[in-house]
Amino acid sequence: AAVATLDAMAADLSFIEFLRHVKVRSDDPLNPVVTAWEPWDYLTEQALAWESGQSEIDLKDRQLGYSWLVAAYADWRARRGAAVALISKGQLESRELLQKCAFIERNLPPLMKKSPQTRADDIKYVGGGSIQCFPSTPDAGVSFTFQVVIFDEAHFHPYAALNYAALRPTISAGGQFIALSTADPSMGGHGRFRDIYYASKRGETGYTARFVPWS
Numbered sequence: 001a002a003v004a005t006l007d008a009m010a011a012d013l014s015f016i017e018f019l020r021h022v023k024v025r026s027d028d029p030l031n032p033v034v035t036a037w038e039p040w041d042y043l044t045e046q047a048l049a050w051e052s053g054q055s056e057i058d059l060k061d062r063q064l065g066y067s068w069l070v071a072a073y074a075d076w077r078a079r080r081g082a083a084v085a086l087i088s089k090g091q092l093e094s095r096e097l098l099q100k101c102a103f104i105e106r107n108l109p110p111l112m113k114k115s116p117q118t119r120a121d122d123i124k125y126v127g128g129g130s131i132q133c134f135p136s137t138p139d140a141g142v143s144f145t146f147q148v149v150i151f152d153e154a155h156f157h158p159y160a161a162l163n164y165a166a167l168r169p170t171i172s173a174g175g176q177f178i179a180l181s182t183a184d185p186s187m188g189g190h191g192r193f194r195d196i197y198y199a200s201k202r203g204e205t206g207y208t209a210r211f212v213p214w215s
Helices: 002-012 017-018 041-051 068-080 089-105 158-170 192-201
Strands: 023-025 032-037 055-061 083-088 122-124 132-133 148-152 176-181 209-212
Touching: 017 041, 017 068, 017 148, 023 089, 032 122, 041 055, 041 068, 055 192, 068 083, 068 089, 068 148, 068 176, 083 158, 089 122, 089 132, 089 148, 132 176, 148 158, 158 176, 158 192, 176 192, 192 209
Parallel strands: 055 176, 055 209, 083 132, 083 148, 148 176
Antiparallel strands: 023 032, 122 132
């Protein structure tokens, strides 16, 4: 009974409360260490926006901690029963982001761990929650239904338009869509991410457009 109560308490944690228990891997290439997630003001503001269910298009600078935050959000939603899709530029990038989700889960306090089934391309929880990762290919995510769809570094996706079209029914049915990216200079003023970002700024999509500079 005590264990069941602890499981229920962990399931009821808000995303901000969950983040207080999250550990991440430092960026030191020579000596990476496990360290507590840092609640910088802009990341806390972002976490609250995502927790509210807000769909967003986030244009950001590099090295701002977004990849760990979005990995933690994917894990938090999956632990609560949601089916989450992670779409990245390529297979290596998609699996790297999924492994951040797995790292967060492994390094939670013992009483919070759920021990999901973790494979190269998915994490599945008892109770139905899951995280699946896909490279940006013409048929990424086709035939699946998700409650949360995350495009990571979306401006660099070779098939962003096709992926968005395939997953839009899920999003339109009430799912949450999060696309975040730095700008790809080679794309100039083109690309599906850019189009959706500026359409969102004009109020045409129902998504919030957020710009997060290095400063």
